[in-house]
Amino acid sequence: MPSATAPPDTGSAGCVLDRDGMGALVRELRARGRTVIGPTVRDGAIVLAELESAEELPYGWGVELEGGHYRLRRRADAAAFAHSAGPQSWKNFLHPERVRQWTADRGPDGELTVRAEPPAAASFAFLGVRPCDLRAIQIQDRVMIGGPHRDDAYRERRTGAFLVVVECTEPGATCFCVSMGTGPAAQPGYDLALTEVLDETGHRFWARAGTARGAEVLDSLPRRPADEATQDRARRGVAEAAGRMGRTMPPVDLRDLLADTLEARRWDDVAARCLTCGNCTMACPTCFCTTSEDITDLTGDHAERWRRWESCYDLDFTHLPGGSVRTSARSRYRQWLTHKLGTWWDQFDSSGCVGCGRCIVWCPVAIDITEEAHALHQESLADRAGAADGAP
Amino acid sequence: MTAVPLPYRVLDNRPETADTHTIVLRPVGTALPPFSPGQFAMVYAFGVGEIPVSVAGTHHGDLTHTIRGVGAVSRALCAARPGTRVGVRGPFGTGWDLEAAVGRDLLVVAGGLGLAPLRPLVRAAASQPRDHGRLNVLIGARTPGDLLYREEWQDWGRPYCQVTVDQPAPGWRGRVGVVTALLDQAAFAPHRTTAFVCGPEVMIRATARALLHRGVPARHIRVSLERNMHCATGHCGHCQLGPLLLCRDGPVVGYDRAEPLLAVREL
């Protein structure tokens, strides 16, 4: 893995950056030739975009989230990271919506020359990666570069990316990272971890390095040693966030639950609501499915292979000459949910869901993955009770 | 080479049936690593597209494919004249794993085009008769005109080939009926048999059921499954069948794994 070098001994105490320190962090990362991507307010949402300075961070902005609902709101304080997942995720940069994989040319004698797309020298720094989203990146790593066939272009982008995780102190109403074991505290895999603290003593960030290159960046910033009060405040903020999750998953082995409910009545219920629009798959930070497109230019002698995001909700997704395999909305919603929570384990030895809540927020009809999981759980409990009653 | 196709040249193209051709491909430069029977390649028709196709034969670096023209890419490949350049990626997926069947009776059951991926298996098994027990090859097709490799059956030598068609044509003196009916004619000891089955999914299920009924253990019934595939490298998601990514965990899987999955409609 990219930042897998053993964490240097920077002392777990870390250091403290103030708002100027945050400014210096962005300048330093840019000075090192990195494209800094972070949250910023644009078109009524907090989006991920290139930052030229830390002043573009959403200082003083929060979000109001619910099923099918997203609204920006002004905060009483100047917090920069007191908001949860927006419409995009880091996959927009690491596993972009459209990439060219190779080009092919046919010569005058019909000979074929195929050229792999040269790796773009992408050197990102992601600022403000939430712990759940760090896990989502690691889950996509398993898919794209963890198996027998590796996607070299993904690996280039991924190994080049410097990750600044910001722990969660303000979960949204659609968040359930605690149920999924992915947050709100930062887990290993970051170059730098920050925790935002705002109190009478001021606005500051408790910073720790997770890698040698993280420590090197931190060392170049105006900073002070971390005082006890800041550390306590930061830890408390994260611990309290864990108690304020807007959603939960049923407290069962979700993999077993999904394996046992393939014929549940609940699928008909959700199928009656689902528009099979695929928004949930586009917003989800782990959904990775793609389609290959082959195009030619007007001469007919130059061809290109493009890969673009595709959704398992598309009817064509399972196209076979005899017709698609999953034609009903029921089977397509079931495929998505069982993949996220169940069969992902079989395929990649991890959950496919990190509890970020994006799919709930961006579903036009407010279908809620946690509500569906609870309903499946209830149905299986009821069926089991019924079976027990009916036993002789 | 699994991400970018390597250039191959069409060496030979001969019609097999009205809509199916067998093409032989030879590497223009570097050859792909060797394919095992049951594995597949992604074959690219220039400017048209790329499709998964099983190897129907391998000879040194050459690849043989038998392709039915059902859509844009498969038709383009069927129409490719000798000399045409195509792109090939592979090898992908699991093979039949003949090695694991050493000492056992072998039962090959093919429906229609399903004989294509089984052809290299039959040839390998027939060439090493000492490694296993009896070899039976049961072939079914819709009509006599849909039978593949008819002129080769003799060359396969030792195996006991039996053939049936769903609909006879004038002059057909062979059997009529479904391929599972041939099981009664084949001599094999069920518990010591490994079966290799490929064809339409309904045929696979009917055959596997009949074999289970006769006592062939589910894990010794090897079936080859088909799903939509775009990348063949486990990244595109199209070939999922429940827990399986068929480009990686298949296409050949044991029926112990396949049966519960195929039993769920639209999984």
Ligand SMILES: Cc1cc2nc3c(=O)[nH]c(=O)nc-3n(C[C@H](O)[C@H](O)[C@H](O)COP(=O)(O)OP(=O)(O)OC[C@H]3O[C@@H](n4cnc5c(N)ncnc54)[C@H](O)[C@@H]3O)c2cc1C
């Ligand atoms: C493991 C495997 C082995 C196969 N082996 C053979 C073989 O030996 N001989 C043979 O004739 N056929 C084989 N097939 C089926 C063959 O791949 C399809 O007939 C072919 O993809 C149809 O594509 P098309 O463009 O001609 O037709 P269309 O039906 O127009 O297909 C449209 C597009 O769907 C996509 N697609 C991807 N995977 C599939 C798929 N499995 N079926 C249909 N469309 C797909 C392709 O991009 C294709 O261009 C195999 C399929 C699999 C999965």
Ligand code: SF4
């Ligand atoms: S399934 Fe929903 S909650 Fe889970 S990671 Fe994807 S978008 Fe987030």
Ligand code: SF4
């Ligand atoms: S669950 Fe919601 S977002 Fe997902 S496909 Fe159905 S309607 Fe669209």
